[in-house]
Amino acid sequence: MAYAIPEENYDLLETVREFAQKEIKEQCKEYDVSGEFPKEIYDAAIEMGLHTLEIPEEYGGMGLDKVTVAALIEQIGIADAGFGTTFAATGLAYKAVLAAGNEEQKQRCADILTETGFAAFCLTEPMAGSDAANSKTTAVKDGDEYILNGRKCFITNAGVAGFYVVTAMTDKTKGTKGMSAFIVEDGTPGLSVGNHENKMGIRCSTTADVVFEDCRIPASNLIGEEGQGYKIAMITLDMARPYMGCVAVGIAQRAIDEAIAYMKERVQFGKPIAANQGLQFKLADMQIKCETARQMVAHAVSLQETDKKYSMESSIAKAYAGDVAMECASEAIQIFGGYGFSREYPVEKLLRDAKIFQIFEGTNEIQKIVIANNLLR
């Protein structure tokens, strides 16, 4: 019923669980309604260091193993998936730097992240969603600078990030091989953020357009080499997908927790509804799915940890966990009956939160393309 993490890390798990249950879970309900960014709660989480979980020890992080990181993020996801998404998206941006950046960039971004708490990964554009290669954003070299122009959309942590990892075309004639990746620090002239998206779910995370208008950045902010941007983005997504999977597992686990509590308490036909085998089977099915999704996440990050191939497993973990989150949330609503449909009860939010996990960081259909490509390679 859990990630197999080193024994010594259970105290971290308990600390994060306690914080998430006491400081995030109930408080986030209000922000789910208002759509505001719960800055004070994020400040408290940052004070604890929850934004630095994925920074390697040599850059000032804690040097935690990846399965422990996944287990900790799941605890945040159980309390609120939007909150978990914020930290997982921060990890996504930093992974691009870890994957292909130089030592100076890795340290610089770790420092910015430690100080500001957030980072953002900017790949998606209005006309480049699943077709990420159809990017219109450009980067033109001018002396020892690049000038960026274009618009990115649906960017998690836009407006709060300390740095943005941005893909842009340095040579439109070369297709995906003409794309490059850059670090753009918050406050750079020409960088601006559009309106906050009024989302269906994960409303405690912030999502907006990021706009570049003659945005000049030092040429040293290029990650890797010119033309490597698309490849870097794909590697980064492979690395990051299981972590979105573990937030989704958090939703599924929360659905199970809420369902169990309600089944024991709700009396119909003179007995708690937990006594009905039909509902027990439903609960058991939820558990089978949740636990297998969790272990797939653990497997995918373990492969990464041990330098084995993990692209296909990352996609399986993310796609499967997203589906499982949807199914468990939907079943929890079914168990709650009419109350499940009411916003007075906690489970309808889970379904709204879950949907995006089948969409962002590559839709489930894109994940299946990745999986099939791995199989047919």
Place this chain on the structure above:
Amino acid sequence: MEILVCVKQVPDDSVEITLDKSTGMPALDKVAVITNAFDGYALEMATRFKEAHGGNITVVSVGPEKARDTLRNCCSVGANAAYLVNDAACENSDTYGTAYALSKAVAKIEAEKGVKFDIIFCGKETTDYTSSQVGPMLAEIMDIPQVTNIIALDPAEGGLSVKQETEEGYNMVDVATPCVVTVTKPSYDPRYPTMKSKMAARKVQIPDITAADMGADASLMGEAGAKCKVVKVFEPAKKEAGVKIKEETVEETVAKAVAMMSDAKVF
């Protein structure tokens, strides 16, 4: 300043605890253990004091081996060092036995570290036995001043200026150091450990102190030395379901409530 915080590991008071019918004592086997809430406030107050005015914080507990976890947690939220008074002779001590053991531990730790504690913090009470006696007894045994139920403290000429909560409001008390203060709930909550402080606390060495180490008279501690004997433990009486009175008007509601109380011979 050198600060000592006395802490106790107690059963989680957020869950309902029942009596074990065979022993007549609370069934605690499956109940998680936590740091006594008031000791947590005391440590947080001490840590804020240290952050504002400098100093060192040592935590000490009289308890079993597993109380080491509590001490380690304290090291992740402000304490610099920790000691565990871990001796079978201390088991089942009453409040006097615990206060006596603590007084001996204070002397032992002071000698070992080569310091004198300026302030000794205790929680105002523990959430398990709620006697509120250990702090005051410790001060009496050590023959130093004490202020109970404090919610804030600041350095002052010759000692401390302490805000003591009372039923009516609060008293401002000047007290000389060294002293014992017992802490009630202040306006803030204890901090959460950071991931880094939690990991750093794993490496803290927590020495054991035995009765012999601190030159304690074992006959004054434990069940044998207890001045208080527990004769019987009761579960609190279960509250019966109340009666809801809701008449057309407030006046009618009050009249009915008064009539019911009159019938029940409440007055």
